[in-house]
Amino acid sequence: MTAFLTIIIVLFIAIAIWQMVKIFDLSQVGVSNDQIANDKDNKINAYLMLAFLVFIYGITIVSLVFWGDLPLMSNAASEHGADVDNLMTISMIVLFTVQIITQFLLHYFAYIYRGEKGKKALYYADNNTLEAIWTIIPVIVLSGLIIYGLFTWTTIMNVSEDDDPLIVELYAQQFNWKVRYAGNDNTLGKANVRLINYDNANILGVDEADPNSQDDKITTELHLPVGKPVLIKMRSQDVLHSAYMPHFRAQMNCVPGMITQFGFTPTVTTADMRLTPEMIDKVANINNIREEKSIELAAKGEAVLDPYEFDYLVLCNKICGTSHYNMQMKIVVETQEEYDAWLAEQKEFKDSLIK
Amino acid sequence: MSTHVDTHALDDDHGHHHKETFITKYIFSQDHKMIAKQYLITGTLMGIIGVLMSVMFRIQIAWPGEPNILFEALLGKWAPGGVMDADIYLALVTIHGTIMVFFVLTAGLSGTFSNLLIPLQIGARDMASGFLNMVSYWLFFVSSILMVGSLFVEAGPAAAGWTIYPPLSALPMAQGGSGMGMTIWLISMAIFIASSLLGSLNYVVTVINLRTKGMSMTRLPLTIWAFFVTAIIGLVSFPVLFAAALLLIMDRSFGTSFFLSDIFIQGEVLHYQGGSPVLFEHLFWFLGHPEVYIVILPAMGLVSEIMATNSRKPIFGYRAMIASILAIAFLSTIVWGHHMFVSGMNPFLGSVFTFTTLLIAIPSAVKAFNWITTIWKGNIQMNPAMLFAIGFVSTFITGGLTGIILGDSALDINVHDTYFVIAHFHLVMGISALYGMFAGIYHWYPRMFGRMMNKKMGYIHFWITAVSAYGVFFPMHFIGMAGLPRRYYTNSSFPLFDDLANVNVVITVFAIIGSAIQILYLYNFFVSMFYGKKAEQNPWKGTTLEWTAPVKHIHGNWPGAIPHVYRWPYDYSKPGHDTDFVMQNVPLKEGEEELH
Numbered sequence: 045m046t047a048f049l050t051i052i053i054v055l056f057i058a059i060a061i062w063q064m065v066k067i068f069d070l071s072q073v074g075v076s077n078d079q080i081a082n083d084k085d086n087k088i089n090a091y092l093m094l095a096f097l098v099f100i101y102g103i104t105i106v107s108l109v110f111w112g113d114l115p116l117m118s119n120a121a122s123e124h125g126a127d128v129d130n131l132m133t134i135s136m137i138v139l140f141t142v143q144i145i146t147q148f149l150l151h152y153f154a155y156i157y158r159g160e161k162g163k164k165a166l167y168y169a170d171n172n173t174l175e176a177i178w179t180i181i182p183v184i185v186l187s188g189l190i191i192y193g194l195f196t197w198t199t200i201m202n203v204s205e206d207d208d209p210l211i212v213e214l215y216a217q218q219f220n221w222k223v224r225y226a227g228n229d230n231t232l233g234k235a236n237v238r239l240i241n242y243d244n245a246n247i248l249g250v251d252e253a254d255p256n257s258q259d260d261k262i263t264t265e266l267h268l269p270v271g272k273p274v275l276i277k278m279r280s281q282d283v284l285h286s287a288y289m290p291h292f293r294a295q296m297n298c299v300p301g302m303i304t305q306f307g308f309t310p311t312v313t314t315a316d317m318r319l320t321p322e323m324i325d326k327v328a329n330i331n332n333i334r335e336e337k338s339i340e341l342a343a344k345g346e347a348v349l350d351p352y353e354f355d356y357l358v359l360c361n362k363i364c365g366t367s368h369y370n371m372q373m374k375i376v377v378e379t380q381e382e383y384d385a386w387l388a389e390q391k392e393f394k395d396s397l398i399k
Numbered sequence: 400m401s402t403h404v405d406t407h408a409l410d411d412d413h414g415h416h417h418k419e420t421f422i423t424k425y426i427f428s429q430d431h432k433m434i435a436k437q438y439l440i441t442g443t444l445m446g447i448i449g450v451l452m453s454v455m456f457r458i459q460i461a462w463p464g465e466p467n468i469l470f471e472a473l474l475g476k477w478a479p480g481g482v483m484d485a486d487i488y489l490a491l492v493t494i495h496g497t498i499m500v501f502f503v504l505t506a507g508l509s510g511t512f513s514n515l516l517i518p519l520q521i522g523a524r525d526m527a528s529g530f531l532n533m534v535s536y537w538l539f540f541v542s543s544i545l546m547v548g549s550l551f552v553e554a555g556p557a558a559a560g561w562t563i564y565p566p567l568s569a570l571p572m573a574q575g576g577s578g579m580g581m582t583i584w585l586i587s588m589a590i591f592i593a594s595s596l597l598g599s600l601n602y603v604v605t606v607i608n609l610r611t612k613g614m615s616m617t618r619l620p621l622t623i624w625a626f627f628v629t630a631i632i633g634l635v636s637f638p639v640l641f642a643a644a645l646l647l648i649m650d651r652s653f654g655t656s657f658f659l660s661d662i663f664i665q666g667e668v669l670h671y672q673g674g675s676p677v678l679f680e681h682l683f684w685f686l687g688h689p690e691v692y693i694v695i696l697p698a699m700g701l702v703s704e705i706m707a708t709n710s711r712k713p714i715f716g717y718r719a720m721i722a723s724i725l726a727i728a729f730l731s732t733i734v735w736g737h738h739m740f741v742s743g744m745n746p747f748l749g750s751v752f753t754f755t756t757l758l759i760a761i762p763s764a765v766k767a768f769n770w771i772t773t774i775w776k777g778n779i780q781m782n783p784a785m786l787f788a789i790g791f792v793s794t795f796i797t798g799g800l801t802g803i804i805l806g807d808s809a810l811d812i813n814v815h816d817t818y819f820v821i822a823h824f825h826l827v828m829g830i831s832a833l834y835g836m837f838a839g840i841y842h843w844y845p846r847m848f849g850r851m852m853n854k855k856m857g858y859i860h861f862w863i864t865a866v867s868a869y870g871v872f873f874p875m876h877f878i879g880m881a882g883l884p885r886r887y888y889t890n891s892s893f894p895l896f897d898d899l900a901n902v903n904v905v906i907t908v909f910a911i912i913g914s915a916i917q918i919l920y921l922y923n924f925f926v927s928m929f930y931g932k933k934a935e936q937n938p939w940k941g942t943t944l945e946w947t948a949p950v951k952h953i954h955g956n957w958p959g960a961i962p963h964v965y966r967w968p969y970d971y972s973k974p975g976h977d978t979d980f981v982m983q984n985v986p987l988k989e990g991e992e993e994l995h
Contacts, residue, residue, distance in 0.1 A: 048467055050908065050911060051469060051911060054912055057912075058915040058919060061916075062918075062919055065856050065859065065919075078932075079851035079852065079853060079854045079931075080780075080782060080851075080854070080939070081780045081781045081782045085782075085854065085858070086780065088781075088858075089781035089786060090779075090781065092862060096793075096865060096866075099866060100797075100869060103869055103870065103873050103874075107873060107874055107876070107877050111874060111877040111878070111902055112877065128809055128810065128812065128813060131807070131809060132804070132810055135803060135804050135807065136804075138803075139800045139801065142796075142800060143796065143797060143800055146767065146768075146796050147793060147796065149771050150770075150774075150792055150793060150796070151789075151793070153771060153774045153775050153777075154774060154779060157710075157774060157775065157778065157779050158779050159709075159777075159778045159779045159780045159781065160778070163778045164711075164778060164979060165710060165711040165712040165776060165777045165972040165979065166775075166776040167713065167971070167972050167974055167994075168712065168713070168715065168772075168775075168776065169713040169714075169715065169717065170715070170718070171716075174716075174768075174772065175716055175719045175765065175769075178764060178765060178768040179761060179764075182760055182761050182764040186757050186758070186760055186761065186803070189757065190753065190757050190807075193753055193807040193808065193809045194754070194808075194809075196809035197746070197749060197750060197753065197807075197808045197809040198746070200809060200812070201746035201749070202746070236661060237662065237663035237668060238661065240663050240668070242666070281662070281663045281664070282566065282570075282573060282663065282664040283566045283567040283570070283573050284564050284567060286741065286815075286816065288815075288816070288882075288884060290813060293812060293813045294812065294813075295812050295813065295815055296741050296743065297741055299675075300566055300659070300660060300661055301660030301661040301674065301676070302675065302677070302743060304743035326898065330894055330897045330898050333897050333900065334897060349894075352897070357895060359884055361884045362564070362816065363489065363559060363560045363564075363567065364567060365489075365567060365573055365574045366485045366486050366574070368489070368886060368887065368888070369485070369887035369888040369889055370893070
């Protein structure tokens, strides 16, 4: 309803402007009917250029102040995440500097060099020194960013299995996630979607004959011990999905027919993350919003919203169909003891089958 | 006006009027000026549909699940009780993307201005092949009809995103839109590609062969350079998309497995074996990335021309501008992998593509600085076209800068497929190209229709559009950095993003205002055609050849001989001349040097 009202209002505003322009045009009859900019137009629009520059700066400041704490730029929950955040911060500083300067030059020149009758522009067609300067400066800045970026990227992607990472399979399907732990041998049993058999509850197509698969454990939550490298092997059974774990600065597509992987080391447990000041603020803010919404809902006689408690999530980030927007799963980072205790409760694959 | 009349009998006999019927003049026309108008009007109509779709899904994002009478009226069974369905949401974003990228900003922009300006600015009677040109437009028209027609398919239009990645796009059981809707989408695009290739071929041949006497490659206006290089990129990359579409059709209908393997869906294993969806991504982006330059280069050309004319100054660094167009064109074909950093391709390739991608920033920076220097110490005439040209540089910088983050594989991991990407590409190629197109329309409207558009409406149109564009896309960077994925039907199904809801409302309000003001533009555009002030021959005091042709369109463009060219196109405010512009067909004075 609000939306509809907004549209109506906007339409009225549009019509009003249109009518005003028409009236303005009628009042111009007999004066000048030239549709080419004159000195007055140049002046008005030159001032508007300055105003627009202020607007650009304004919206930058407003965005940074009001929404600047939203970006995940300082609270990475993984080891490589700190590097990514650092690179992001440096890039952002470079970008904002260039943005502020170039937008100033563009709009200020547009303002100061506005056209006037009788003025003549400078015939200035070329200057190789200038061209060289603004070729070389970007080259230097970009070289720095490229080198830093490539080092970070290589560190992230070069996961060696020699570090003895925890091997976990993340399994995607329309529209949920499953997890398969490799068990005591830390080796996942072979699997292929062709082996899926719902009748005996082999829901991930794990090879029942493979000795490695006997102690695998299939769960619906991803638990990870803090401080231990994990190598996540990804599979999809139907269409492309993408495992997006924003708090860990981790993302990789899940591709039917092949296994993709992403490795990282979680550094902050869920419990500790909930206690960081940024997170306390964020959760409090979200809960305020939810309470307000709940009051509205209660007035309509509908169920109220539960209060929010922070959890890490893996989100689907590749369009995958109707419920793409709601394909997420909880990730719990906990101490080794908690993790061991939780894992011990999970059924081994050989026991989970219906015989 | 100093129309140079050549006394040679050469070329003279093409200038007279052929007998034309209504059908050969307005419908199956082979005249490049009429075909340009046909492209423009078709592109405009497609644009209206595309923008209307974006307004609908923006309303859904801002007020998720709330009934809306607009949805009920326009979406019918897809919005029971006025509440938008999740499937049609995905269909709307898919068709919005397809229409805006291909039908508006490729055909609508390139098709209009390449057709209008290439013959007029290089001094040719028409395109090399008027017939191919006509076929090209009508193929485009058919593909437009098919694309719009796909909206009315029983199971819904294509809804796999404009990138139509298989298996989602290949399997009707994965998504309703992947049935008949996707079939029509693919056929429409195949026809579109044929149209685009015929057009591009024609542009390349015309620029190479039909330049008038004296029009060397280094005397071409930058518009022509941009159209020429764009056409070459199109010829190189569009056939690859055609191949991808063809293979996808084979997978869908004839049981091959180019892109599919090991799929279990709705309780059954499919027969596909050995294909790879990643292969499709490679093929798609081999076109998909050059495509964004196919969209932006013509806009750059138009803007360069308009900036020089309205600043009454030569474009700064003419040769550097050509070099950067060529550099961008070359680099554009070797950067497609930056769309695939997290697709599962070898991470080493990621490093290579990061390197090539960030290199593109260099020619782009050169262009931006050259534009800024062009207006420095100018005598800037604030015509609506000039405002849009300045707006273009502004959004191109804002949007281009964030490309440095997305092109950096390490940073892309966390912002890939979030709203950050949407903010980036809308500013750098969506809004910028649209500004380029608006600038071109305001500037060459007198050339196209012989009348002037209303400047006051033009000013209001620009300023409200400019504010809305920043209002829509600037905050999107921040919700993207907060981790909000794109293509989510609603962000409120779990609480993580509840604190972003108010930003989304702000964005939607700006989107509605920005879209509504386009009504004023449409009014100005269509009404000026009939009631606009009559245009003079060279209203903006430009130097290029199109302003030497008579206002009234004639077949063959010039009544007499084709003007010859004696100088480069940017002799504005040249010392030693009485006027602040010297047209290309004016011979050099005694002792005058041709400077550039």
